[in-house]
Amino acid sequence: xxxxxxxxxxxxxxxxxxxxxxxxxxxxxxxxxxxxxxxxxxxxxxxxxxxxxxxxxxxxxxxxxxxxxxxxxxxxxxxxxxxxxxxxxxxxxxxxxxxxxxxxxxxxxxxxxxxxxxxxxxxxxxxxxxxxxxxxxxxxxxxxxxxxxxxxxxxxxxxxxxxxxxxxxxxxxxxxxxxxxxxxxxxxxxxxxxxxxxxxxxxxxxxxxxxxxxxxxxxxxxxxxx
Amino acid sequence: xxxxxxxxxxxxxxxxxxxxxxxxxxxxxxxxxxxxxxxxxxxxxxxxxxxxxxxxxxxxxxxxxxxxxxxxxxxxxxxxxxxxxxxxxxxxxxxxxxxxxxxxxxxxxxxxxxxxxxxxxxxxxxxxxxxxxxxxxxxxxxxxxxxxxxxxxxxxxxxxxxxxxxxxxxxxxxxxxxxxxxxxxxxxxxxxxxxxxxxxxxxxxxxxxxxxxxxxxxxxxxxxxx
DNA sequence: TTAGTTTGTAACAAAAATGTAACATTTAAA
DNA sequence: TTTAAATGTTACATTTTTGTTACAAACTAA
Numbered sequence: 001x002x003x004x005x006x007x008x009x010x011x012x013x014x015x016x017x018x019x020x021x022x023x024x025x026x027x028x029x030x031x032x033x034x035x036x037x038x039x040x041x042x043x044x045x046x047x048x049x050x051x052x053x054x055x056x057x058x059x060x061x062x063x064x065x066x067x068x069x070x071x072x073x074x075x076x077x078x079x080x081x082x083x084x085x086x087x088x089x090x091x092x093x094x095x096x097x098x099x100x101x102x103x104x105x106x107x108x109x110x111x112x113x114x115x116x117x118x119x120x121x122x123x124x125x126x127x128x129x130x131x132x133x134x135x136x137x138x139x140x141x142x143x144x145x146x147x148x149x150x151x152x153x154x155x156x157x158x159x160x161x162x163x164x165x166x167x168x169x170x171x172x173x174x175x176x177x178x179x180x181x182x183x184x185x186x187x188x189x190x191x192x193x194x195x196x197x198x199x200x201x202x203x204x205x206x207x208x209x210x211x212x213x214x215x216x217x218x219x220x221x222x223x224x225x226x
Numbered sequence: 227x228x229x230x231x232x233x234x235x236x237x238x239x240x241x242x243x244x245x246x247x248x249x250x251x252x253x254x255x256x257x258x259x260x261x262x263x264x265x266x267x268x269x270x271x272x273x274x275x276x277x278x279x280x281x282x283x284x285x286x287x288x289x290x291x292x293x294x295x296x297x298x299x300x301x302x303x304x305x306x307x308x309x310x311x312x313x314x315x316x317x318x319x320x321x322x323x324x325x326x327x328x329x330x331x332x333x334x335x336x337x338x339x340x341x342x343x344x345x346x347x348x349x350x351x352x353x354x355x356x357x358x359x360x361x362x363x364x365x366x367x368x369x370x371x372x373x374x375x376x377x378x379x380x381x382x383x384x385x386x387x388x389x390x391x392x393x394x395x396x397x398x399x400x401x402x403x404x405x406x407x408x409x410x411x412x413x414x415x416x417x418x419x420x421x422x423x424x425x426x427x428x429x430x431x432x433x434x435x436x437x438x439x440x441x442x443x444x445x446x447x448x449x450x451x452x
Numbered sequence: 453t454t455a456g457t458t459t460g461t462a463a464c465a466a467a468a469a470t471g472t473a474a475c476a477t478t479t480a481a482a
Numbered sequence: 483t484t485t486a487a488a489t490g491t492t493a494c495a496t497t498t499t500t501g502t503t504a505c506a507a508a509c510t511a512a
Contacts, residue, residue, distance in 0.1 A: 157446040
């Protein structure tokens with residue numbers, strides 16, 4: 001997944017949360033805390049999608065939207081509007097401001113992600129790919145397949161999830177705790193050594209002759225792709 | 227599915243959305259943002275069907291329609307009219323402008339597709355094929371028949387729906403939950419193991435000697451065609 | 453260097469997922 | 483009604499996956 005997303009939202013905690021998660025998913029993210037700055041930075045950033053809060057300190061979401069539709073350089077920018085409960089949702093949705101989708105706060109990140117994908121898929125199909133790639137490694141989330149050097153590799157379920165996790169931020173080093181949290185089902189307790197064993201299994205699976213090792217061990221810290 | 231569809235609609239986001247999805251479904255699509263241009267390009271493009279917005283900046287949908295009916299070269303072109311909510315739907319539909327069908331915005335793409343198929347089926351039966359195909363497997367939705375390697379195969383109702391579901395996105399892996407949601411009638415509760423059994427029955431039915439297995443098991447994830 | 457820590461590896465047993473057949477119940481057809 | 487077809491469920495066999503352990507190897511710091 002790749003693509004640029006801009007956020008205009010006056011609540012810093014929401015920005016932080018969303019931005020962090022989007023980046024984890026491979027998006028490039030920038031943001032503004034108010035409408036006027038947002039409109040300016042928007043044009044510089046040239047995003048593929050805009051997350052827009054309905055209530056802002058200066059301009060309303062609708063006004064920003066209208067501004068965007070008038071501006072030829074960003075006329076077709078897809079917009080997902082964030083509205084707080086109680087903001088008379090029906091009224092808002094009724095207004096034809098050219099918004100592509102709406103999301104009512106509070107929302108889960110998964111919801112948001114689903115909407116983003118849907119919107120991007122129709123506006124800019126190339127932006128959304130459910131393939132994760134790194135060097136000659138390709139992981140297809142839809143078909144649940146993994147290829148190295150174009151040749152398919154068979155992975156067990158945990159190996160698959162493990163690799164998927166690493167591929168989101170390939171070069172980042174993850175501690176065993178982080179890996180556990182993200183790759184294993186919640187609340188399940190396994191020894192930290194278990195990870196080592198699965199790393200070993202994954203290594204065995206994705207290694208092919210004459211090709212360099214893809215998983216790096218960072219002593220006393222964890223593992224990463226490399 | 228094949229055939230040419232022309233769109234006259236002044237909202238670029240709708241055009242983009244509809245066009246992309248129609249193309250994904252095998253149609254050839256062209257469009258105009260206003261009525262006058264639309265009428266000209268229409269004649270060049272020679273579509274099998276026209277999607278026509280009711281409210282346009284210059285001509286109204288009705289006027290365009292009248293123009294078309296007067297023009298011998300495109301006299302019988304089927305038209306689906308798109309109307310926004312609040313445009314006094316009843317009044318519009320009452321007018322005998324020779325429109326074949328109406329659709330009120332906002333509409334889902336599935337709705338639109340269903341209407342398009344219906345209209346095309348009666349105007350130009352050869353344009354619409356409701357066959358799903360994958361490798362040597364053919365599923366005919368109209369006649370409810372399935373063929374493998376040109377020879378007909380008998381499937382039970384659930385087997386048929388199951389196969390139909392897989393054939394829409396053949397290589398995609400679906401979880402048991404997803405299969406349940408899409409293949410079984412809503413709100414019906416069946417054990418997840420039930421799916422396995424039906425998969426097994428489907429496999430038995432569609433397998434023929436010396437041919438590779440068509441259903442892939444992805445352990446701990448689900449099933450897909452392959 | 454040496455001792456202590458960390459990691460790689462293989463083996464094994466336990467647990468989980470899946471394939472298969474059989475059976476009872478429901479539904480549809482004749 | 484009678485008969486056949488379709489369906490959901492269960493039980494059991496088989497395969498795959500998983501966690502853990504034990505030991506070897508590699509690394510680090512003094």
